[in-house]
Amino acid sequence: MEGERDSRLAADHLEKALERLRGSFLEKLPARLQALVEEWNTLQSEGWSQDGARALHRSVHGLIGTAGSLGFGKMAKTARRLERKLVALLEGTQLPTPDVTADVIEWFERMGEDATSEANAGFDPSSFENMAEWGTTLFEARNLIVVVEQEGPFASELALQLGHFGFELQMFREIGEMVSGSVGRLPAAVILDLSPPDGELIGEEVAAKVREAFGDAVPLVLLSNRSDIEARLDAVRAGCSSYFVKPVNYSDVLETLDRLTRSEPEPYRILIVDDETDSAEFHAACLESAGLETVTVMNPLDVMSQLVEFQPDVILMDVYMPGCSGLELAMVIRQEEAFVGVPIVFLSRETDRMKQIAALGEGGDDFFTKPVPPDQLVPAVSARAQRGRTLRLFMEKDGLTGLFRHSHIIEQLEVAVRRADRQHGKLAVAMLDIDGFKEVNDEHGHLVGDQVLKALAYLLRQRLRMSDVLGRYGGDEYVVVLPDTDGAAALDKMDDIRRNFAAIDHETGHGSFSVTLSCGVGEFPAALTSHELIAAADEALYRAKRRGRNRVLLAGDED
Amino acid sequence: MSTISMQRILIADDEPDILEISRIALETVGGFEVSVCSSGKMLLEQLPGFGPDLIIVDVLMPDMTGPEVFEEIRRQPQFNEVPVIYLTGVIQEEELEDLRQTGVADIILKPFDPMTLADRINGVWKGTHGR
Numbered sequence: 183m184e185g186e187r188d189s190r191l192a193a194d195h196l197e198k199a200l201e202r203l204r205g206s207f208l209e210k211l212p213a214r215l216q217a218l219v220e221e222w223n224t225l226q227s228e229g230w231s232q233d234g235a236r237a238l239h240r241s242v243h244g245l246i247g248t249a250g251s252l253g254f255g256k257m258a259k260t261a262r263r264l265e266r267k268l269v270a271l272l273e274g275t276q277l278p279t280p281d282v283t284a285d286v287i288e289w290f291e292r293m294g295e296d297a298t299s300e301a302n303a304g305f306d307p308s309s310f311e312n313m314a315e316w317g318t319t320l321f322e323a324r325n326l327i328v329v330v331e332q333e334g335p336f337a338s339e340l341a342l343q344l345g346h347f348g349f350e351l352q353m354f355r356e357i358g359e360m361v362s363g364s365v366g367r368l369p370a371a372v373i374l375d376l377s378p379p380d381g382e383l384i385g386e387e388v389a390a391k392v393r394e395a396f397g398d399a400v401p402l403v404l405l406s407n408r409s410d411i412e413a414r415l416d417a418v419r420a421g422c423s424s425y426f427v428k429p430v431n432y433s434d435v436l437e438t439l440d441r442l443t444r445s446e447p448e449p450y451r452i453l454i455v456d457d458e459t460d461s462a463e464f465h466a467a468c469l470e471s472a473g474l475e476t477v478t479v480m481n482p483l484d485v486m487s488q489l490v491e492f493q494p495d496v497i498l499m500d501v502y503m504p505g506c507s508g509l510e511l512a513m514v515i516r517q518e519e520a521f522v523g524v525p526i527v528f529l530s531r532e533t534d535r536m537k538q539i540a541a542l543g544e545g546g547d548d549f550f551t552k553p554v555p556p557d558q559l560v561p562a563v564s565a566r567a568q569r570g571r572t573l574r575l576f577m578e579k580d581g582l583t584g585l586f587r588h589s590h591i592i593e594q595l596e597v598a599v600r601r602a603d604r605q606h607g608k609l610a611v612a613m614l615d616i617d618g619f620k621e622v623n624d625e626h627g628h629l630v631g632d633q634v635l636k637a638l639a640y641l642l643r644q645r646l647r648m649s650d651v652l653g654r655y656g657g658d659e660y661v662v663v664l665p666d667t668d669g670a671a672a673l674d675k676m677d678d679i680r681r682n683f684a685a686i687d688h689e690t691g692h693g694s695f696s697v698t699l700s701c702g703v704g705e706f707p708a709a710l711t712s713h714e715l716i717a718a719a720d721e722a723l724y725r726a727k728r729r730g731r732n733r734v735l736l737a738g739d740e741d
Numbered sequence: 742m743s744t745i746s747m748q749r750i751l752i753a754d755d756e757p758d759i760l761e762i763s764r765i766a767l768e769t770v771g772g773f774e775v776s777v778c779s780s781g782k783m784l785l786e787q788l789p790g791f792g793p794d795l796i797i798v799d800v801l802m803p804d805m806t807g808p809e810v811f812e813e814i815r816r817q818p819q820f821n822e823v824p825v826i827y828l829t830g831v832i833q834e835e836e837l838e839d840l841r842q843t844g845v846a847d848i849i850l851k852p853f854d855p856m857t858l859a860d861r862i863n864g865v866w867k868g869t870h871g872r
Contacts, residue, residue, distance in 0.1 A: 189770070193856060196769040200762070200855060207758060240801060247830045248758040250852020258852055 204252050208301050211294060218242070219290050226283055232272065239268040249297065257296035264289040281606055325370040325443045325644065330354045332376050336405070340373075340432050346685045347436065347637075348644035349443075357388055361395045368396055370443045371423075373435070375405040383413060385420030401442045405430055433633050433689060440584075440640045450567035453494035454478045455485055455511065456529065457503045461552055465498060465529070468556040469563060482506045486514075489521055495567035500552075501530035501541060512545040523573055525566040529554065580654045582632055583639035591653030595663050595712040598651070602665070602706050609706035610672035612662040613719040614638070617698045617731040619658040626690050634688050634697060641686070645679050661716070669705030669736045676701045677734045684732065698732035708738060747866045749774045751793035753784035753810065754828060755802045762855050763797065763828075771859030781805030785813055788820060795866060797849070800829040800840065808843050824869045826862070828853075 218241055225234045242265050250258030267286060327349050331337040341351040352369070354360040357376065372392050378384050385404065392402055401423035406413055409427040417425045424438045452474050456462035459480070466476040477492045479485055482503050488494075497515070501508040508528055515521050525547040532538060538549040547566060550559070578590040586594065595611065602609040616622070616634065623631040635658060642652050642662065651663040664672050680699055687694040702722025709718040718737035726735045750773050754760050760777040767773045776791050778784045782804050784796070796814065800807035807827045815821045824846035831837060832850065840848055847865045849858075 192770045192772075196766055196855060199765045199769065203758065203761060203765075240803070243801060243830050244756045244759075247828075247851030248756055248762075251759065251762050251855060252852075 200252065204254075204301065207248065207252055207254075208297060211297055214245075215290050215294050219287055222283075222286060222290070235268065235272050239265065239272060242268060245293070249293075254297050254300050256300050257293050260289060260293045260296050264293070281608070284605065325439075326350045326352060326368075327371050327373060327439060328352050328354070328360060328369040329373045330357050330360050330376065331373075332356070336375060336428075336430065336432075337373075340435065343432055343687065344436070344439070346682050347641050348682070349439065357391050361391055369400055371401045371403055371439055372396070373403045373405065375428075377407060381408055383416040385416040385422060389420035389422065403435070403438060403442075431689065433637070436640055437636065440643060444643070449473055449475045450495045450564060450571070451475045451477070451492055452496050452498055452563060452567065453485070453488055453492055454498045455482055455503070455508070456480070456498075456500040457482070458500065461500075461529070464553055465559060468554075468559050471556075472560040472564070474560075474564065474567070482508075482511050485511060486518075489515065489518075489524070494524060495570045496563055497524055497526045498563065499526055499528055499546075501528050501532060509541055509546075516545040523570060523577075525570045527563065527566060583636055583654050585639050585642075585660070586651065586653035588653065588655055591651060591655070591661050591663070592712060592716075594651045594653075595661075595715065598663050598665050599706065599710075599712050599715070603710075607706075608666055608668045609715075610664045610667045610669050611704045611709075611715040611719045612664065612672055612676050612701055612734075613655065613704075613716070613723045614660040614662070614676070614699050614701045615723055615727070616658040617700055617727075619697070622695075622697060626695070630688065630690050637686055637688065638683060638699070641679060641683055645682065646675070661719075669703055669708070672703045672705065673734055673736050676703060680732070680734055700726040700731045701734040702726055702737060703734065704737040747773065747794040747863070747870075749776070749791060749793045750795050750797065750862070751776050751778070751784060751787060751791055752797040752828075753778045753781055753802065754797075754799035755779055756799070759799070759828070759851065763858060766855040766858040767862065770856070771862060773859070773862075781807070781810040781813075784810055788814070788817070793820075793823060795846075795862065796823055796825045797828055797862075798825060800827050800831060808840070811843060811845060824865060826865060 218238065221234070221238050221241075225231065225238065242261055246258050246261040246265060249261060264286065267282070267289065271282070325348070327344060329337045329340070329351060331353065332355065337351075337353055341353065344351055349370075357374070360372075374388055374392075376384065376388060388404075389402060392400060402421065403424045403426070404417045404422045405426045405428055406417070407428055414425055423442060426434065426438075452469050454462050454466055454469075454476055456465070456478065457480055462478045462480070466478055469476050477488055477494070479488050482505055485497075489497075499508045499511065503511075508530075512526050512528075515524070515526065526545060527548045527550060528538075528541050528546045529550050529552050530538075530541075531552050532541075532549075533551055541549055548562065550562070554562075578586055580587050598609055601607065616638065619631065619634070622634055635654075638660065639652070639654070642660065646652060646662060646664075649665055653661045653663075655661045662676070664675070667675070680701060684696060684698045687696060700723060702719045702725065704715045704718030704720075704722065706715060709715040722735045722737040722739075726733045729735070750767055752760060752763055752767075752775065754763070754777075757779065760779065764775045764777050767775045776787060776793070778787055781798065781802050784798060798807045798810050805813075807829070811825050811827075814823065814825060827840055827845050827848045828851060829837075829840065829848060830851040831840070837848060846869055847861075849861060853861075
């Protein structure tokens with residue numbers, strides 16, 4: 183007991199000391215960043231020197247550790263991204279052009295903004311939780327998959343195929359080997375193919391070992407000989423993300439890995455409309471402590487502008503407000519086509535169920551009596567938000583491949599064009615088309631055809647950056663928008679992907695086959711608008727097809 | 742010849758804030774006696790006077806790198822069994838592997854959680870002295 187109190191006291195003491203350090207760090211930060219910007223400017227005006235760049239890199243590198251250890255997680259991540267840019271400059275993979283210079287200065291400014299906003303939001307101890315992880319994900323390292331397999335050639339076949347998709351594999355024969363043999367990097371998933379002698383249930387036991395090796399966050403995929411409900415329940419209880427009964431089709435496993443390695447969804451955004459400060463603050467605090475983002479609007483007439491700016495997943499709205507009631511406001515919101523789908527949850531001190539139900543008739547989705555206990559508010563709002571977001575994704579994304587649909591990709595492209603235009607930046611657009619796709623469908627059927635379409639989607643997702651926008655343009659045509667990338671770099675990247683795609687074995691009931699793709703690349707500012715970029719990429723794609731397929735060409739390049 | 746319990750920790754890092762965070766964390770939560778220095782050279786100077794039970798050294802410092810400091814410590818007979826821990830912001834697996842190859846007791850990645858730093862150090866101590 184005594185010891186427990188001592189350690190709590192010590193923790194309190196440390197927390198106070200850290201608070202003080204945070205304060206002085208924040209105070210000194212503007213001057214520190216300013217000095218770094220000046221250092222950078224000197225480097226520009228007095229000619230590029232590797233030594234100067236290295237010193238600057240070391241300073242930024244130092245900021246990552248300090249900011250992160252003090253709990254400024256967001257700032258540390260921004261610093262990490264800037265560090266990457268500096269490394270690219272040092273290694274000569276990027277040249278210090280005026281665009282890059284402006285970009286670097288912007289990153290310095292962003293670090294300061296991040297730290298201030300984090301300080302204002304209050305310190306969040308959970309920022310330490312994923313610290314080890316975000317380092318690697320920001321380096322866009324390949325996704326590592328750990329496979330433990332006792333018998334059978336499945337893993338080696340899988341490894342070969344996963345390699346083409348850009349995954350990296352680490353294989354073990356025994357789970358004990360995995361615990362001792364894997365150090366450092368966190369895998370994106372662990373696949374377990376273990377066959378206990380008499381088919382006994384081992385979910386809990388192996389899951390504990392995986393947690394011992396990698397912590398709680400790593401998804402577990404279990405392959406098993408048993409298809410009964412008991413075995414499946416065992417896996418679910420052990421916390422497995424996926425369960426496959428052998429023999430396993432590796433395209434199913436790929437689909438699972440693709441899902442598991444997609445980026446973390448953004449937190450749900452909740453717009454709170456309430457004229458009572460206390461209850462608004464209370465609800466905001468409940469939701470934020472559960473990791474949701476909130477914006478509070480006191481004046482109902484400000485709602486429309488926040489809808490556009492904040493893009494909430496759910497609106498939490500008081501019924502009785504001066505000037506305009508929640509019910510009226512709900513009707514106004516529902517008249518805007520863009521916001522028809524955003525769930526509205528009413529809040530009120532109203533306890534009469536009939537009146538509550540009447541409110542739902544006006545476009546509300548649910549009704550809560552204020553104040554709502556946190557244990558009810560958070561799950562109810564999260565569930566609404568999730569549904570709202572899923573519906574929106576269905577509208578934006580293609581059901582088969584999970585890539586953006588035609589209309590959405592054009593919107594995204596327009597945003598990217600405006601940005602490139604404003605920042606005098608680079609931008610490339612690639613159009614891809616699977617060679618002879620009609621023959622694939624004719625010969626192997628539509629199911630196999632769909633599998634090929636999905637394989638290309640997985641490949642693109644694994645090989646391209648988070649900032650790239652991927653879309654299915656229609657049929658077997660795909661569009662990729664590559665910000666900050668010129669035509670030549672895009673050409674290299676797409677050619678790499680072309681080679682990977684050609685190496686993939688597509689399984690059918692009787693054997694496997696491979697297909698190729700052709701690709702055309704258009705670049706900004708040779709093509710200035712979204713329309714011109716698409717047309718340029720399309721023209722290059724057409725030429726690639728005519729010149730014999732299985733190649734990538736740049737728009738405007740004449741032979 | 743090794744002490745039963747760990748008491749004195751010597752740290753070198755060129756980031757003053759990191760030194761301060763780790764010093765406070767190890768003093769308050771760990772209850773250790775901590776001495777800090779801002780470079781590898783200073784660490785080597787302080788070494789005989791302070792007589793640390795454990796050493797934490799940053800990898801990327803302007804005057805001497807962590808591995809250089811480590812190598813120097815290993816050359817001194819009275820300190821060549823003192824566990825050394827690297828502190829580093831490096832996150833690329835190949836580089837980490839190179840650092841591991843030097844034979845250090847542990848590598849702590851920056852940023853770290855100050856609240857759990859003392860536990861981590863205690864774990865290393867037990868790992869090198871427990872049996």
